[in-house]
Amino acid sequence: MRWSAGSVVVVALLTLGVVPAAADSTLIGAPGLGDPYYPLDGNGGYDVTHYDVSIDYEPVAHHLRGTARIDGRVTQPLAQFNLDYSGPPVLMVTVNGQPAGFARDDAHELVITPLLPLPPGLPMRIIVDYAGTAPDTEGKGWTHAPSGGAFAVGEPHGASTWYPLNDTPTDKATFTLHANVPAEWEVMSTGDRTEHVVRDGRLHTTWETRQPTIGYLTTVAVDHFTFLEQRRANGTAVLSAFAPESGENRADEQRLPEILDFLENLYGPYPFDVAGGIYVDTKLPFSLETQTRPTYAPWADLNTVVHELAHQWWGDTMSVRQWSDICLNECFASYTADYLWAERIDHADVDTEYRETVATFLWVPTFWDVALAAPGVGDEFTSVYYRGPLFLHALRKLIGEDVFFTAIKDFVNAHRDGHASMPEFRAFLQTRTSMPLGEFLAEWLDGTSPPRDAFLYPGTLRR
Incomplete structure (x- = not known):
């Protein structure tokens, strides 16, 4: 981010959404996975491997009808389990x-009771049919656009407002979307567009x-999108879309192949098979690194594009284990856009920029009072943006150019399609240098006051 007499009766009750008597508690999947910031996110008892979501959307009525097919595997005996929805x-x-029986519990829990308990190791296919007016979350999920269209965007939540899922960073899965709208509208999503056809007045x-x-x-x-199709030199297809009032962003998006080349030089091969962007014209306070095709607010500029594309490495292919690890996403995306692009493409003096920023905020307590390593619930999207780049620049100057750039490239590539944590990152850094890093990392990542001068101005940053 850039900022649901006998077996006939049972079946009838289940179909109507009536849940039978409570299951043995040892056979119930956990309603959350205990993330320190969002403990009820995700669900226990199963792993998802693939989502296949089909939606019909009527923009004028804001009516959404969907069918979500969720394929996975049972990991414990299950007489009951949850989806986030x-x-x-x-x-x-x-x-x-x-x-299966189903009931809505709390704001985002769909409790499901299978007809028969599921043994561990069994493949599982859940199908959820749903329909109704899709309310506007105003940037916390399903969001209405000025044209009457809609889009889905939100971090850390958002997906559960338009389809049921195991909403946790630790359960990644492949994803297919089939979308059906009136023919005068267009649809954008993540991944490769494999069908785009009008039949019987619908797209x-x-x-x-x-x-x-x-x-x-x-x-x-x-939305009523217009499109920009490009292709990188290596053949990667680049498809971008612009809502009616976002055309002025086209010039920045035309530089996407150049930006991806720049990022590949830093972090290794682009981790996905397609690329692009989705430009909305709704007033949003953030843009978001939706995988392969970031979603941009109207105010997005070139810096934002670089930031969200850097997330394709830092946040998308390599994702956090817990939301407390958010610095791995935002510190790196911010440093890439604010310092590395500025230095290597715009030829800016980023050492001077670093010193001036430190001098401006050195005696401002609120600049330092949220730790980078574990910002705390509600503060995870704060200091990682403005102090994260300073930490990484100081680290670079402390351990040297070659060690820094080789280490971060190796770390992100070692976790492609997987997860990483801040403790793992700290331990990995120490394997790349004989210089003791413990105190430096503690003061920058755990501290809530400025680091001592030796760590604030290492190497060529010394005053």
């Missing part, structure tokens, strides 16, 4: 072809995200 009313749920599109992704990194956008 806060969208339109659920009509029916099946598990492995059998009707049918299909999008395939072939590399595993997290829920908040998926999206759909419906």
Whole structure:
């Protein structure tokens, strides 16, 4: 970010969404995975491997009808389990072809009771049908556009407002979207567009995200888009879309192949098979690194494009284990856009910029009072943007150019399609240098006051 008499009765009750008597607590999947910031995010008892989501959307009425097919594997005996979901009313749920009970619990829990308990190791296919008016979350998920269209964007949540899922960074899955809208509208999403055809007055599109992704990194956008098609020198297809009032962003998006070349030089091969961007014209306070095709607010500039594309490495292919690890996403994306692009493309003196920033904020307590390593719930999207780049620049000057750039490239590539944490990053850095880093990392990452001068001005940053 840039800022649901006998077996006939049982089946009937299940189909109507009536949950039988409570299951044995040892056979119930956990309603959350205990993330320190969002403990009810995600669910226990299963792993998802693929989502296949089909939606019909009527922009004028804001009516959304969907079917989500969720393929995965059971990891513990399950008589009941949850999905994260806060969208339109659920009509029916099946598990492995059998009707299942369902109930909405709390703001975003869909509790599902299979007809028969599921043993561990069993493949599982959940199908959820849902339909109704899709309310406007105003940037916290399903969001209405000025044209009458809509798009889905939000971090750390957002996906659960338009389809049910296991909403946790630790359960990545591939993703297919089939979207059906009136023919005068267009659809954008993440991944490769494999179908785009008008039949009987409606547009049918299909999008395939072939590399595993997290829920908040998926999206759909419906609007009167115009398109920009490009191709990188290596053949990667680049498809970008612009909502009616976002055309002025086209010039920056035309530089996307150049930006990806720049990022590959820093972090290794681009981790996905397609690229692009989605420019909305709704007033949003942030843009978001939706996988393969970031979603941009109207104010987005070239710096924002570089930031969100850097996230394709730092945040998308390599994702956080917990939300407390958010510096791995935002510190690196911010440093890439604010310092590395400025230095290597615009030839800016970033050492001077660093010193001037430190001098400006050295005696401002609020600049330092949120730790980078674990900002705390509600503060995760604060200091990582403005102090994260300073930390990384100081680290670079402390351990040297070659060690720094080789280490960060190796680290992000070692976790492609996977996860990493701040403790892992700290331990990895120490394996790349004989210089003791413990105190430096503690003061920069754990501290809530300025680091001592030796760590604030290492190497060529010394005053």
